[in-house]
Amino acid sequence: MTRPILFRGATILPGGGDWAPRAGQDLLLEHGRIAEPGTPAPEGAEVLEASHLLLLPAFANAHTHSPEALARGRAPMARLDAWLAAAYADGQDAMDAARIRRAVLLCAAEAIRGGAVRVTDHFRQIPPTVASVAAAAAAWAESGMRARVAMMLRDLPSPGAGFTPPGTAQALEVAGAVLRAGIAGAEIGLGPSAPQRCSDALLEGVAALARTEHAFVHLHLCETAKDAADIRARFGEDPVAALDRRGLSGPAVEYAHCVHLGDAELERMAASGTLMVHNPLANLRLGSGIAPVGRALARGVRLAIGSDGADSNDTQDMLEAAKLALLLPRAGRPDAEWPDPAEVLGMATGGAALAPGAAADVIAFDLRAPAFAEAGPEEIAPRLLLAARPRDLLHVIGAGAWLLRERELVSPALREAAP
């Protein structure tokens, strides 16, 4: 059992759309949840004087690929397709359990140091196997992060890629097996790589399996202009309509990137409740473009932020990804489409709030850091995104358990993986 934790006299950013700071607040974390305000500290609780702490909901990294933690910095001048061929050229597609664990722990160490406690790992191995997904899930559980692992699937070849994808039947067989295997340590979903890398039969088969097994589906969509043109040419209609028609939309479906989507496509996503995962740093790194985040927000699309894999970012730092989400639209989108700090914080925290009953996923920044010097209340949220760095993050707590304490990773495995 984790010991209850009481922060006394902290400054709190509640989240869930409310990013106005409240000073002098107590926050009790008990049984992995946020307690009702005013609940007395139970016997044995750890009580921390917190007048120098800024508490807010932890970040959720909504899109990464853990194998890339072992392949950073590759093809630094390439766009997506040429970069992909380099990124997985050193055996990252066929890792043994020890190497999978190493990659996941490296991702987790950096993610926690950047304030994330939840992660979605769009996990690529070719061919996909139940054992590799189980190894990734076990490593995420060991890290202390709460993970969702979407097994990457494809059955069409990619230009320049040094592999032969499995056949459709084989891909669907392993997709069914991974959902029925009872894998522990993470929520398991299906991750068709992208429409241009999957046949119709695979896309439709994934949709049917996900419905029967109540699994989430996570895929790349229209990351580059070429992806968007290829998908439109193949389906003869807009990519979101094409996925809708194949059952790949709705609240349990997530599209990563969405850089090259128009207003009609965004409206369709809003209507179906499909999540858009914005990966600003990877889009910049690979020259893919600036996603229409402001237009998506204005139309009511659900939005989250991902770091993307550690080879197209090249970090797992959500604070950095959030800052880019705030600033990148200013390089090429009209002023009216710039998301504001509150919107970006909402996306980076996955809509979480420090509300009674919510999971006790809490991060604590040091208000004595230069980033917050003489900050007025209205400046706290903007300073968090614009000025604060991971070194200003003192504590990270996931489901009530310490993951980072006084800037030190708590898990010996993480400290060993990423000293």
Ligand SMILES: [Zn+2]
């Ligand atoms: Zn990706």
